[in-house]
Amino acid sequence: MTSDNDTPTSRLVLDAVRAAVSDANLPDDSLLAVALSGGLDSTVLLDATVRCFGASRVIALHIHHGLSPNANAWAAHCDAFAASLEVRFAARHVDVARAGGESLEAAARDARYRALDDLCDEQHARALLIAHHADDQAETVLLQLLRGAGVAGLAAMAPVRADGSLPRLRPLLHLLRAQLEQYAHERDLSWIDDESNADTRYSRNALRHDVLPVLAVHFPGFRDALARTASHAASAQRLLDDLARIDFDEARHREEEGALQLETLLALDDERALNLLRFWIRSRGLQAASTARIADMLRQLRDAAIARDGHALRIDHAGFSLRVYRNALFWEPGDSADAPDTDEGASAPKAPCELQWQGEEVWRVPQWRGSFVFELVDSPADDVIGEGVLRAAPLVARSRAGGERMRVAAEAPSRTLKNLFQERGVPAWKRDVPLLFSGESLLFVPLLGVNREAAPSAAHGPLRRITWRPDLLLA
Structure with a gap:
């Protein structure tokens, strides 16, 4: 008082x-x-x-x-x-x-x-x-x-x-x-x-x-x-942020949340593109990049676009990597030290992990830092299988060996995982996921779904939907 x-x-x-x-x-x-x-x-x-x-x-x-x-x-x-x-x-x-x-x-x-x-x-x-x-x-x-x-x-x-x-x-x-x-x-x-x-x-x-x-x-x-001086700079920064929001709304990718359309970004002049990159980095909660660093990012993006070699681009910053895939520019957690060993996205094979399923809702697979979730559902759907399939044989999580095939629908032809990943626009570095087998039969592939060759659509008894959740998404 x-x-x-x-x-x-x-x-x-x-x-x-x-x-x-x-x-x-x-x-x-x-x-x-x-x-x-x-x-x-x-x-x-x-x-x-x-x-x-x-x-x-x-x-x-x-x-x-x-x-x-x-x-x-x-x-x-x-x-x-x-x-x-x-x-x-x-x-x-x-x-x-x-x-x-x-x-x-x-x-x-x-x-x-x-x-x-x-x-x-x-x-x-x-x-x-x-x-x-x-x-x-x-x-x-x-x-x-x-x-x-x-x-x-x-x-x-x-x-x-x-x-x-x-x-x-x-x-x-x-x-x-x-x-x-x-x-x-x-x-x-x-x-x-x-x-x-x-x-x-x-x-x-x-x-x-x-x-x-x-x-x-x-x-x-x-x-x-x-x-x-600080007050004037703050006012100027607010105007720059307003401009960046306009550019971000125009450049944001319509399908990949949090991503930018590379072509739209590169169509801007350097000053506006750099302003948008700074705003985007800040809005993603990442550590701010120096002027030299962010200018180098833009240079590499322009060079990769000219060379049509965006898929190979990896720019490390603050524990994340700036990546390009099919005109989508986005940040992936991890840097070059965590990078997959091959373009196909498969890192060194991990030891298989086995579960005799007895109704578990969640099965954590620590080698891949994530979990399979078996959600109880009421009605059949394309991504749903019967519990009998899960109990028929031990479930095994394995690394990709190459050449695996699956049917995404009962009437669909058998396709390689590589072709399906490409068709669905899954970047190569996102394909290092555990494959879920029932015994020796491929049952489920994260980002692709259930293999209908191993689990026909018609199912009796309780039904489950399988999903793969990285650790950060489980909380």
């Missing part, structure tokens, strides 16, 4: 917190999560949020990275501070794993935000409040400028993330660190100092300690100027 004795600085902080939450249009009883590191900024934010909305509407979330020998003490400090405000407290340990070329700062930041989002979900928080301030924003814009970032990078930190996911609010983004220090002293708050903040081997710390003080002498208003 506010008081008549509040100083102008205190009122600035409290008004900023109230305005940010009000602008988010949350229900009046929404639980507000505050990311609490124990440092000055988050300490001020938690105190101010409790004063504005009451302790019952606030929960403090702390992420334990384990990167400092003092991490346990910091967690204990945060717990005690939250308790002093009568605020609920939740913490989570995270392991910071760096991908190739990723800085420790970036890896820790990504791990922290993932953990905070998970905690918000567990605690049913409706918004996450983060304590970044104007000095942080200035540092971010300068870092992005020095890295040669585009407008998305220069937009730096948004006051609110409103993309349909959990809102992240930054109420203090227009306040200076000096103002937060004054608030903390007036409120007699105590906070911790992360010793790594003094290590100028980290680029952000080098800017903070060696560059910004000099800028402040010669350009006293640099923070406001950089904040305006």
Whole structure:
């Protein structure tokens, strides 16, 4: 709550917190999560949020990275501070794993935000409040400028993330660190100092300690100027995203969900094509690609189109591969290290797996990282068989050996799996699936269906529909 004795600085902080939450249009009883590191900024934010909305509407979330020998003490400090405000407290340990070329700062930041989002979900928080301030924003814009970032990078930190996911609010983004220090002293708050903040081997710390003080002498208003730069860049990025949505709607593949039509993409000039690729990568939840990397993707796509060799194209990025098949451009999980050994899509043979079926609903086949699902159904259909077929002989999951044939309908001719896959437009790298045999008879092929030579359409007794589900689709 506010008081008549509040100083102008205190009122600035409290008004900023109230305005940010009000602008988010949350229900009046929404639980507000505050990311609490124990440092000055988050300490001020938690105190101010409790004063504005009451302790019952606030929960403090702390992420334990384990990167400092003092991490346990910091967690204990945060717990005690939250308790002093009568605020609920939740913490989570995270392991910071760096991908190739990723800085420790970036890896820790990504791990922290993932953990905070998970905690918000567990605690049913409706918004996450983060304590970044104007000095942080200035540092971010300068870092992005020095890295040669585009407008998305220069937009730096948004006051609110409103993309349909959990809102992240930054109420203090227009306040200076000096103002937060004054608030903390007036409120007699105590906070911790992360010793790594003094290590100028980290680029952000080098800017903070060696560059910004000099800028402040010669350009006293640099923070406001950089904040305006971020705002202008954010506006420009919104326009670029609007254009990308128009191009995406035109280029999206009508049959392959999440894919683009290669010809439509390549019909755009380079700038629009690159903008669409950036938007598409971001919308798929993938790590952003550098300017050089995304330009190389477009070059390879144009070269492959000219050479009519798109099927062989594989561009690895962030644990995925960009692939082309019949004018469909899409991302496949896994990179070249997981690639099949042959163009036909068959990797090294896997050991067979056997089941004496006794009514199981799900049979997991770990070698292929997936499961066969046997769904009970009421009426016959093209993809349905009788339980008697499943019980007649042991079910065996086997790798493709080559030359296998099947009938997709009782009256259809026997065809090779290769021909059927091609006819149905299944890319070669998607064909490494387990074949389901009943004894020595091929019974079912994922992506193709039931072999009617082994299971005639006419069936008696209970009926089952067989489907193949990769592990990621079972949850």
